[in-house]
Amino acid sequence: MATRTYPEFSTKYPLLLKTIMKRPVAIYPNEIGIVYRNQVTGRYQRFTWNEWYRRTCRLANALKKLGVRAGVPGEPGDRIGTMALNTHRHMELYYAVPCIGAVLHCVNVRLSLEHIVYTIQHAEDEVLFFDDMLLPLVEAIYDRVKDKVKAFVYMADGTQLPTTKIAPLYAYEALLEAADDDFAWPDLHEDTNATLCYTTATTGLPKGAMFTHRALYLQTVHLIALANFSNDPTTARLGENAVPMIITPLFHIHGWCQPFAFVFGAHKIVLPGTFTVDGFCELVQTEKVTNASVVPTILALLLEYKDLDKYDLSSLVGLGVGGGALPLGLKEKIEARIPGARAGSGYGMTETAPATVISFVKKYMRDWPKEKLDAVRVKTGLPVLGMEVEVVDGQGNCVPHDGKTIGQIVVRGPWVMEKYYKNPEKTAEVWYDGWFHTGDLATVDEEGFLAIVDRVSDLIRSGSEMVPTVLLENLAAMAEFVLEAAVVGVPDPVWGQKALAIIKLVPGSGKNENDLIAFLKAEGVDKGKITKWMLPKLVAIVDEIPKTSVGKFSKRHIRDDIERFLAKAVVIKEA
């Protein structure tokens, strides 16, 4: 008798995004799953999980009709580009594209035109989906991508198409209307490629990182599991009743994994299109949003917003902060303005999908006083469950866990990118000795907590010493009168480099450059957090600090424009 076993349905059951997609429609078919507010019109659209799933099935059928081909391990399926904000349609693409075996390439529309064109050409996108409001952008790049892209899809509420040179052009809603609302999702191999994300390229060209179904599935389930270990007594535990708003752009490293984690969790997901302070506040109030993940800049924008107190933001309990360190000062300010909300930090990068290190409270800290606990919470944190993270010196040895010695963060784990897409040279620069080298610098304390101090490329070398800019930035942000602070190195004839602090003040604070130095002395030098020679030698007060496309301080733009900042800078005599 021939005995057939089923490894593919048992111990080798593939880890696929379709398993994530199918959970909410199985458990909560008639509950609202997706709420989208158009930030231009203010119009709301709401979809039950069944409606979202049916639309996703229709989209899958439409993609097959467009001739989109599936991949196999090692041979990616067709790349499907998206130029879209955080909309319900983008959330449909997030599942339909990978679950038919194709590769989702979310184009970072905040890159320069040059880089946008480069990533579409490099990815060789076969189809490009774009939001109606991004039509001018697509028209601007059309001539340089039209040879490869064989179909464009216009995403708007109706089935009408605009008058444009773009061709062939399809209307998203017309494609869905014409398609069947059921789809037999294939049993892909778990190593099939699912997504392609490009770095924001602080130097050089964007690099592509491709991820498999397995990698994204494992990241998702580990992040959810890790949340269960949380010991923080002030963290509200809402189960599936949490209502998250995805503010992180969906084109930015899988929206920090939120589109996967929140669908698996069957939460009501709130999508704001793009972030605006009033849109954010309105959505929190209307949808009773409980959680949001943001870059530090967004917290600063909220603090600046004069109408903040007009909204009922009392439902908000959790603010995850990534894409930059969470200064204690900023944490305290936002928690004072939005009582009940708790801010925690995290760290990751495109190549790590991104979850790597996350704020954590150890179980024996549960009863610590708030001040002591807050000092733990603003540390970058501990390695994410399932991920190996170490901080090493130039020889690859772990630095001592003393909270002082700086080393480079290296990682490995199930959702670290295997290689840059079509770029073996850059791959070899980051993957060696069995570790992925992040290029980020950190210390590790006695308890194992990492604290990011800088990018390798941003570190200021002053004499034989190194000035970690993030440390100074976090310290400066603790001052009540400081809204944002960036520190960069500028040439110095004696020391090689010296620190320039660029500061945005709280409006009406009436403070000046010397007040900053006085604060850094009192809170930093006198309390042993920094040494005297680390103090900035120059301070510039500005109205705006340049940011990258994802809201981090853009040190590259600051350096490109350094003469302008130096012109505004005041030389600190005694420092």
Place this chain on the structure above:
Amino acid sequence: MATRTYPEFSTKYPLLLKTIMKRPVAIYPNEIGIVYRNQVTGRYQRFTWNEWYRRTCRLANALKKLGVRAGVPGEPGDRIGTMALNTHRHMELYYAVPCIGAVLHCVNVRLSLEHIVYTIQHAEDEVLFFDDMLLPLVEAIYDRVKDKVKAFVYMADGTQLPTTKIAPLYAYEALLEAADDDFAWPDLHEDTNATLCYTTATTGLPKGAMFTHRALYLQTVHLIALANFSNDPTTARLGENAVPMIITPLFHIHGWCQPFAFVFGAHKIVLPGTFTVDGFCELVQTEKVTNASVVPTILALLLEYKDLDKYDLSSLVGLGVGGGALPLGLKEKIEARIPGARAGSGYGMTETAPATVISFVKKYMRDWPKEKLDAVRVKTGLPVLGMEVEVVDGQGNCVPHDGKTIGQIVVRGPWVMEKYYKNPEKTAEVWYDGWFHTGDLATVDEEGFLAIVDRVSDLIRSGSEMVPTVLLENLAAMAEFVLEAAVVGVPDPVWGQKALAIIKLVPGSGKNENDLIAFLKAEGVDKGKITKWMLPKLVAIVDEIPKTSVGKFSKRHIRDDIERFLAKAVVIKEA
């Protein structure tokens, strides 16, 4: 330039039990991780995570010295048998054996001698570890296993060996003393076999189910993630501060995955050796135990225990019930006796590692009144995250979700056994049409909740109708005067079979057979939960109901001894 990428450290990073093992020692090296109370001497032993990890390293070195060989996918490593209770040493074996690449075979010491010998012979155990208190048992089987087993290891507190015919015999503590306390754990392939569990064999011989590192790792991380989705407002959320006691024997289906989930969660794990009511109560009081998973019988034992109120059990918040349905009556009784504790149900089997279906509260039920919620909580539940579970008719079609139609539970998912070890015939009986067939019967209601009604083999066929025995048992257990209730079919000249209810009364209740029938009529027939023809035609009141080695009602033993029960049975006239 040769470009080396690292698939084994990135997207193909293996899912191994060593990742689970290493988490607590990395985060909580100096916290108490394992507490073991010897149920005979009452002596406590406590180990920090570092101490546990170091002992596990020593054990790994000792195993290598004994010549234990690692496996590769498809070719299991040496099988290492354990005959042990829930001790700290057993928890060391749980990690050292699989993490060196060998296969852990926890012998179910509650099986018959015949079956114990059979499983050791069938597994071809190379080494056999056993507890000092099980020496007589090992001596009793020695002659029949000595040819294959090449080393025996005696597990006691000292390094002394007993006088015995067993040879070659090593002392566990002497092996550890002689071994190095560091070990370079290999990077195994995730499909390497890790464990071998035998079924308890309600009919025929025990069958072996082998599990891979990947399967066990995925079960663990999914179970932890699922706990995070919990919406039950009365469920205490303690994070890593939960203090679980593992009562489920470690030789029973990976102790229901608890040795993996609780190590990953770095909880303080309390081990009672074997379950005794006084030992349980003392440990809860001393160690502030918060959670325990039990078979229904143990709840009945606690309810019977006259000294229960002398202990402070207030730390206890969660009681997971598996290995049998959780009757609402039993849930209510135990929650009344241990205020603060909440009992929930689950379902699984050896072949599914075991997590399959678990009690769940949907998010919109959060504010339901207690009575309505309790009715949900005692349902067997929803499929465990990551697992596909369906209930099908004889043609493999899903039964309607009406809460009435009975079908067989079929499952597939990452931790379902691929095949019975060396048993293609039995494999073919359960694995066909792409599903593992459990042999258990259930209904599915409109909300997708499964309710187990019976084993296929236990179902009573009365005329053309089927009497689900578990339904009757659960209903009977709701009576205040009923402590335990088992229902079996006995021959009937007219109907083919009829139902015999075997009842253990609450001591001093003063109730009789007709009171049971009156209760079943009032609560069952009159309320539409059962039909009149389902009522037992015979009722026997007994002092003890036979149980299997894992504490379930043993219908096989009841049937084997049916004359004795029929002799005690009272014929119910009007039923």
